[in-house]
Amino acid sequence: MNAMTRRLVIGTAAVSMALSMAACGKAGGDKKDAAGSGDTKSIGLLLPENASSTRYESFDRPFIEAKVKALCADCKVQYSNAEGSAAKQKQQFDTLIAQGVKVIILDAFDAKSTQSWVKEAADKGVKVVAYDRLATGPVSAYVSFDNEKVGELQGQALVEALGAKAADANIVMINGDEADPNAAKFKSGAHKALDGKVKKVVYEQSGEWKPTVAGQKIGAAITQFGKDGFQAVYSANDGMAGAIITQLKSAGIAVPVGGQDAGLDAVQRIVAGDQSYTIYKAYKPLAESAAELAVNLLQGKDVKAVASSTIDSDTDKGIPAKLLDPKVVTKANINDTVIADGLYKAADICTADFAAACTAAGIK
Template identity: 40%
Template structure:
C-alpha cells in the first residue's frame, strides 16, 4: 500500500513540475494520457469534472410528463452525465426559483420545460449571466436568446387532429377546447388546427361554435368549458378537437353526462394510455403520438454536446419574438383505431394488453 501511495505522489509532483515548466501551458488531461499508462485513470478522475445537466419541468401531473422525466434521466445517464430534475407543479414563481437553484449549483446546461413561455425568459437571462446555456424543451421560451429549441412539430400536431376529424365530419359545428394560454405549444396546436379548418370555415362548410383556452391545463377547467359548449349549443355539436388527451378525457366526461360519449368524434394528442383505451373502446376518435424516447435522447445528446462547448447546427430556425432559435423538430404521428397496433403498441409505448384491457 505504501509503495502505491509513493508512486501516486511521485506521479502528481512530476506532473505539476512539468506543467509549471511549460511557458505556454499544457493541457493536463492530454499530457497525462501521453506520458503515463496505469496512472492515467487516476489523473483523469482528478482532472475531469462530470457533466451535470439541470432539468426544470413545469409539471408531472400528466402521464406524458412522467415519461419525459424518466426517459430524459435514463438518456443523460446513458451518455455518462448526471442530471438534477426539479418540477414546479404548474407554479410560475416556483419554477423560476427552482431554475435559480440549479444555476447556483453550477449545472453545465439548463434544460427547461416552461410553465409560462414569456416569464421563463428571465430564467434564460440568469443562466446566461452565469455562463450556462439553455435548451427549451418541448415548449418554446419566448423573447429570449435560448441556445436551442427541441420539440415535435407542434403546428403539425394540430393539423393532424383537424385532418382526422374533417375526414369524418367535412361539414358541421366544431368545438375547440384549447390548452393553457400561457403555453406557447397550445398556440401552435391551435394554429395547426385552424390551418386546416379555416378554408372550410371560409366556404361555410364548418362553423366553430365554441373556442376557449383551458386555464393552466387543469382538467376541471376543460370539463367546465365542454359543459358550457354543450349548454350554449343545446348539445348540437358535430366534432370536438381537444388540445391534449387529458383535456379530451374531460370533454368525454362532459359528453357522457349528456349521453353523447362515442356519438361525437373527439380528437386529442399525446397518446396517453387512457386515450389509447378510449380509442379502442370508441369514445375518442384519435390521438397524436409523439415518440418521447426520441425526443428525450435527442435533448440529452444536445445538452451534453453544449456542455462540452460544441456548436449544434440545425436546418430549422423558429422565431421566439427576439431571435431565430436553432431548432430540432421531430415528426408526430396520427393514431386511430386502424393503426394503433402498428404505431404505439409496435413501438412498445404501451402494451397491447394494457390498451385492450377493457375490450377483450
C-alpha cells in the same frame, strides 16, 4: 545544514511546488475547456407539470435520464417538476444555477416568462436547451415537434371522423394554455385544417391544459348550445379530452372528440370508441435529442450536429433546432404506431375492460 544550503533546499521546494501548481492549473484549464463552461457533470431537467398529462413522468424524464447516462457515464440529471407553477419553476431554475449546473433542459410551463431567466443564465455561462416548448430568451438549442403540423393533423383527423357530416358540422374547440407558445401553434394549425371544411367553430375557449377547466368549458358549451348544437369537439390534449368526454357522456352526447399525447388512457378510449384520435409524438427520439444536445453543450461540442435547422422565438432569431414529425393515431393504426414503436404493449392497452374491444379492432 548551513544557511546557504537551507536557502537552496527551500528555493528548490518552492520552484517544485510552483511547477506542480502550474501543471494542476493547466490540467484544470483543459478540463474546463473540454466542458465548454465548467467541469460540472450535472445537467438540470425542468419539466412543466404532471396533472394534465402523464407523459412527463412516464416517458420524457426516464428517456432523457437514460440517454444522458449512455452518452456520459459519470453525468447525472438533477430533475424537478414545476407542477403547473411558473413561479415554482423559476425557483427550481435559480436553484440549479446556484448549485453550479451549466446546462439546463427546460420545458417551460410559461414560455413567455423565461426571457429574463435565460438571459441571466447565459450571462453566467449557463446553456439552456428549450425542450418541447420554445422558451423566450437566448436559448442555445430547441427540440420539439412541428407544432403547427400537430394542430393541422388534429383538425384533419376531426374532419375525417365527421366524414360526410363535416360540411354541416358546428365545432367546439377547447385549446391549450395561452401561456404556452405551442398552444397557439396547435390552434393555428387546427384552424388551418378546419376552416372551410366545417360549418363553423361556434365555441372556442382555453382549457388551460387542466382537465377540470376543460370539463367546465364543455359544460358551458352544452348549456349554451344544447345537446344538438355541435357535432364534434377539438381538444388540444388527451388530459382535457378525457374530462370533456366524461361531461359529454353525462349529458347523453356522442360526438367525435380528439386529443394529443397518446396517453395510455386516451388509446384505451380510442379502442372503446369514446375518443376518435390522438396525436402521437414519439417521446423517445424527442427526449434523446434533448439529452444529446445537453451533453454536447456540456462537453463544448457543436449542437448543429443534432439541431440541423433553425427557428425564431419572440425574442431571438436563428436558434439551432431539431423538429420531429408527429403522427395521428386512430383505432385503425394502433398496431402500426404506438405498439410498433414499443410505446405500449398490446397487453398494456387490452386490459380486462378493453379486451373485447381490442379483439374487435384486431389489436395484438
